[in-house]
Amino acid sequence: MLIHFKIQNIIYPEDFDQVHTFFLFLGIYRKPFLLALQPPLVDLGEKVTLECRSEIMFDTFILTSHKTGTIKDSFELSAEYHPGGSQANFSVGPVTPDDAGTYTCYGSYNHSPYEWSESSDPIDIKITGLYKKPSLSSLMGPVVMSGENMTLSCVSDLQFDMFHLSRKGVPKEYGLPSILNHNRTFQANFHLGPVVQAGYYRCYGSFRNSSHLWSTPSDPLYLPVTGKRTSYISHILLSFYMMVFLLIFLIHSWCHAKRNVYEEGNECVWSSFTWPRTGTLMWVFAERTAESLFFPSALRAVTKSPLYIHIQSRLISRRRFYERESTKERTRSIEQERDGAGK
Numbered sequence: 001m002l003i004h005f006k007i008q009n010i011i012y013p014e015d016f017d018q019v020h021t022f023f024l025f026l027g028i029y030r031k032p033f034l035l036a037l038q039p040p041l042v043d044l045g046e047k048v049t050l051e052c053r054s055e056i057m058f059d060t061f062i063l064t065s066h067k068t069g070t071i072k073d074s075f076e077l078s079a080e081y082h083p084g085g086s087q088a089n090f091s092v093g094p095v096t097p098d099d100a101g102t103y104t105c106y107g108s109y110n111h112s113p114y115e116w117s118e119s120s121d122p123i124d125i126k127i128t129g130l131y132k133k134p135s136l137s138s139l140m141g142p143v144v145m146s147g148e149n150m151t152l153s154c155v156s157d158l159q160f161d162m163f164h165l166s167r168k169g170v171p172k173e174y175g176l177p178s179i180l181n182h183n184r185t186f187q188a189n190f191h192l193g194p195v196v197q198a199g200y201y202r203c204y205g206s207f208r209n210s211s212h213l214w215s216t217p218s219d220p221l222y223l224p225v226t227g228k229r230t231s232y233i234s235h236i237l238l239s240f241y242m243m244v245f246l247l248i249f250l251i252h253s254w255c256h257a258k259r260n261v262y263e264e265g266n267e268c269v270w271s272s273f274t275w276p277r278t279g280t281l282m283w284v285f286a287e288r289t290a291e292s293l294f295f296p297s298a299l300r301a302v303t304k305s306p307l308y309i310h311i312q313s314r315l316i317s318r319r320r321f322y323e324r325e326s327t328k329e330r331t332r333s334i335e336q337e338r339d340g341a342g343k
Contacts, residue, residue, distance in 0.1 A: 024114055026106070029056055031118035034063075034105045036125070037089075039169035041204075041214070044129040047093030050103055052120065054085050058107035061088035062116065066102040079107075092125070100127040100212035124212065126171065128204060131215035132158055136203045138221065139189065149193030150223065152201060155185050156215075160205030163188035164214060167199050175206070198225040 032054035042048045052061040063075045079086040086107075092099055103123050106116040134156035140149075154163040162175040176188035190203075201221045204214040 024116060026116050027118045028112075028115045029058075029107060029117035030054070032056075032058070032061065032105055032107050032120050034103065034120040034123055036123055040123060041126050041128050041166060041169055041171060041217075042093070042095050042099075044096070044127055045094045047091060048095065048125060050090045050092060050105070050123065051087060052090065052105035052107075053087035054107050054117070056085060056107060056117075057081060058086050058117070059110040060108045060113070061086075061090075062106045062108060063088075063090045064104050064106070065099070066104065066122075072101065095125075095127055097127055097130065097210075097213055100125055100210075102212075126212050126214050128214045129216045130213050131160075131205060132156070133216035134158075134160070134163065134203055134205050134218050136201060136218040136221045138223065149191065152190045152192065152203070152221065153187060154190065154203035154205075154218065155181075155187045156205050157185050158205060158215075160186055160215070161208040162206045162211070163190075164204045164206065165190045166202050166204070166217070171204075178205070198223055 032052050034050060034052050037049040037051055040048070050063060052063060054061075058079050061077055061079055063077075065073045075090055077088040077090060079088055090105075092103075101124075103125060104119045104121075106119060108116050134154050136152060136154050139151040139153050152165065154165065156163075156178075160178050163178055164175040165172045172190075176190060178186040178188055181187050186205075188203075199222070201223060202217040202219075204217055206212075206214045
């Protein structure tokens with residue numbers, strides 16, 4: 001555990017004309033945790049509560065505010081105890097510009113008030129409402145698809161040095177420097193994404209020499225997030241395959257239902273064809289009898305289409321092939337009978 005000391009100057013109310021100097025030993029105990037019970041963006045004149053808590057049963061908690069890396073103010077509260085440890089709630093406000101800054105807290109015991117714990121992680125408190133509000137708009141349209149990138153533009157006619165973006169009152173971790181436009185306005189574009197959650201966004205402006213003092217927030221911009229985008233081609237392919245599978249099922253059911261009433265030798269067969277334009281090989285059911293090969297009524301409904309004409313020509317060619325094979329077989333049988341009779 002790192003232990004270091006610091007010289008701290010304190011002015012007590014009863015000795016206003018005297019400065020008391022003492023040593024603080026920091027890092028004696030584990031650090032407590034500091035959290036803001038409200039969003040860390042506080043409107044001018046509002047209040048914010050900072051809670052300092054620890055698993056250690058401290059007697060006292062100390063809240064410190066920092067500016068330019070040095071402790072500006074410190075506040076002490078007696079700890080409240082609970083089964084999980086100890087805590088103290090510090091109410092800050094109604095806030096003024098002087099309350100903006102970085103806050104940390106420490107724990108201590110009454111018997112050794114100059115021995116403090118490690119510093120908690122810092123919390124930045126920004127005071128808003130000091131300057132004219134900028135405007136926020138979307139450069140990609142009013143609706144964003146889930147997982148899609150989005151760009152938000154923050155614009156003002158004031159010469160802000162930085163622009164900041166927040167969602168649901170929580171600021172993003174970074175700000176962007178402003179850029180001068182040709183129309184003498186100042187702007188920053190925030191590139192978001194992939195966006196997966198809908199929400200309200202606002203933007204703010206600030207100046208470099210007072211980074212914790214922000215403008216009035218822009219009007220809220222709501223970004224609705226819809227489901228994932230499916231391409232038009234994907235819709236077409238999905239519909240096509242569903243239609244094909246449904247058609248195969250219906251034809252198979254038709255063949256199965258008719259099988260028992262057909263004359264002997266009739267059967268349902270697969271017949272292949274190639275799509276005329278793309279060359280895609282397809283297969284369909286057809287009924288083959290002793291004399292013909294034809295489609296059920298589900299396919300005859302499209303007899304005027306080029307696809308059906310192509311299928312029909314393929315099936316007629318196949319039927320003629322069967323007829324030629326049958327004729328050849330009969331011719332061979334007759335020739336064999338003649339040869340047998342001649343011998």
